[in-house]
Amino acid sequence: MKLSFLDGHTVPRWFWPLVLGLNLLLHLPFFNQPPNSVHVWRQSNTMAVARNLYEEDMNLLRPRVDRRNESDGVTGMQFPSYEWLVAMGYQALGFHEAIPRVVTWLIFAGGVLAFFALVQRLSGSRWLAAVGAWGLSWSPELFYHSINALPDVLALSASIAGLFYFLRWYQERRPLDFWLSLLLTTLAGLTKLQYLVIGFPIAVLILRDLWQRRLSWRRDALPLLVFAVVTVGCTLAWYAYAVRLIETSGLADFGLELRPATDVAVAIKTLTHNLISDIPELLINYGNFGLLVLGLVAVVRGGYVRRYWFGPLLAWALALLAYHLIELRQMSVHQYYMLPYLPVLFLLVVVGAGWLAQKPKWRWALALLLVAQPVLAFVRIAPARWMGGAREVPTELFDAATRAELDNAVPDSALCVVGPDESGCKYFYFLHKKGFGYNESAQLFEPVAGGQPYLANCIHRGAQYLYTNDTTLLTQDPRLQPYVARTVKQVGDFRVLALRPAVSAPDSTSAR
Incomplete structure (x- = not known):
């Protein structure tokens, strides 16, 4: 039997109905669950802020928590963009446990579409883009949080889309792309500060092209300056305001500090666990791990250093490594802090899949790995976290x-x-x-x-x-x-x- 969709070129018309439809179908039985299982505290705090916006005041500048003592509950946190979207859902439909889950899944689906567009922009291949979108959809950690009340999913999707629109504007100079990128990148940073890391590949791309005289400083200086000032300035201004709100209220439900490891032995243990367990099992899925390894080998041995995108993407990876070390204490149990790594990891998966697709005798292995991904994601997450009633909740x-x-x-x-x-x-x-x-x-x-x-x-x-x-x-x-x-x-x-x-x-x- 000839599998044309494994030829490295063909993206069948049923691809999007399959990937999004299957993902939705596997999540559907759990949409009505209240917050449950791993990181239920984070879900509860997020949904409490959303409910308080809905019941008390829709003012985005005054987010409120429940553990408020005798105060009005206003305190500092990341910009409550996700919470406000959920509160808007409550305004329209009334309070239902399913609304945050539906909102998150729709944002997740938008992020998958954006990643497809980003990979196609970087590689010029719709087939590689489809492999990337398929893999991202079955990241077990993202599979879990794609229906949870977690602002990180909005930040991830917005950052991927923001980078895509920036690169398209950079190459084609369409004004709408610039403003979309500005909006989405700023939203990503406001929602979760670490997602501004996409500024590193952008900065390296610009500096390299300035050095090589591919940019006209007279033409490009103003929009690039506006982009940098707005994305970074708005984000830093919000977090300065949030810290001041925390200091004023004394309500520290949301930590806005850096958390590096303070013990070398603990740091080594955490890094080892991240490498041998978190990345292959939770972040990318065992079905993608072999492709990731192939991708790393291909990058090292295949002359990718000379490719146009190599420098910016390397800067992105190094910036993420620095972030990981700065927040290492969180990385022992808070795997969702590693969601910013998914685009870079899956770009390597895409490279590995592209290499394997060029070997006709190994396409059966590629097919097996692709088919295994939804099975592995569901089996890893659903029984342990959604089935069997209350988990980490009385x-x-x-x-x-x-x-x-x-x-x-x-x-x-x-x-x-x-x-x-x-x-x-x-x-x-x-x-x-x-x-x-x-x-x-x-x-x-x-x-x-x-x-x-x-x-x-x-x-x-x-x-x-x-x-x-x-x-x-x-x-x-x-x-x-x-x-x-x-x-x-x-x-x-x-x-x-x-x-x-x-x-x-x-x-x-x-x-x-």
Whole structure:
């Protein structure tokens, strides 16, 4: 049987219906799930900000979190572009758990289309572009997050599209391409700062062409200056503003600092795990790993150093390596921080696939690797993260009926003390409450400024109810009882307790 789509030239008409249709079909059973599984805290915080935009104020400059103490919840974070899109969905259709997942998947699909266009621009081959788009669609990490409430998917798609439109403008000088690139690149950087890394291949391309006198400084200086000032200036201005909001509010739900490794042994362990596990298994898919290796060999041995795009793409890769080292502490468990690497990694996969397609006797291997990718992505992600109920979320919060009971136990406007929850956001999001959080129950009785126990301080600042599922605290710790007026609701291990007013709250010695 002759497989014409493996000839290195032909892209069949059914390619896009297959890749996007199959991807959507495999995700479809999970669209109605609430946040669940790995990095559920990040999903919860993102969806809480979106819900607060929808319910309180659609002002993009004033994003609000749930763990807000007695404040209005306004704090600094990355630019809430994704959260605002989700809030717009809520405005149009009402609050539904599926809306963030649908919004993310549509953004993901746009990113796949943009990557196809970028690879075709770089290689001149629709077939190689199709291989790249197919591979990107089945990155297990992206397969997981392509229906999660994760701003990184918007930043990734916007950065790929921004780079594509810049390169097309650079070669063809169509004004619309310039403005689209400016908008998308700025959006990528605002949404997640690390996606401004696409500026490195752009800068190297420009500097090289200036050196080789391929650019007219008189003609090109102004648009290039505008591009640099707007993309970098807007992004840095926003993050400076966000840091100031965090300092003003004292609400540090979103970390905006650098996190390099502080221990050499830990750094080596993290880098080793990234190389032998995260990249082949989660980032590119085992079905692409062999193609990646072939691509690296082809680049080294095939004279790619002399290619037009080699220098800019090498700069892109080196900038990503520097970013990885700067954020190395995050890379041990936060694989979504490595999503910016996908375009560069899949460009190498494309090179490897192109080399293999030129070997007719090995095309069966190429076909096998391509067919295996959706299977491997689904098997790696779906059973472990979406099937089997609640993952990293208490069952009472994951189940819609029990969650509604807990939500409706007290008014949404009442300030609550909620925990124990190390994330500071999961319980708040699922319970649809605002107020004071705590990581572990012992924290409730630790003195804070002024010498008051933390729980007494929360009551003094307006807390009316306590939500907790710590059965040891509820049944064996006598220090809690003087603060409790009555039990409002019990659902599974969770109890909702009405707290005594501040005038009745004991001091730190009365419960001893």
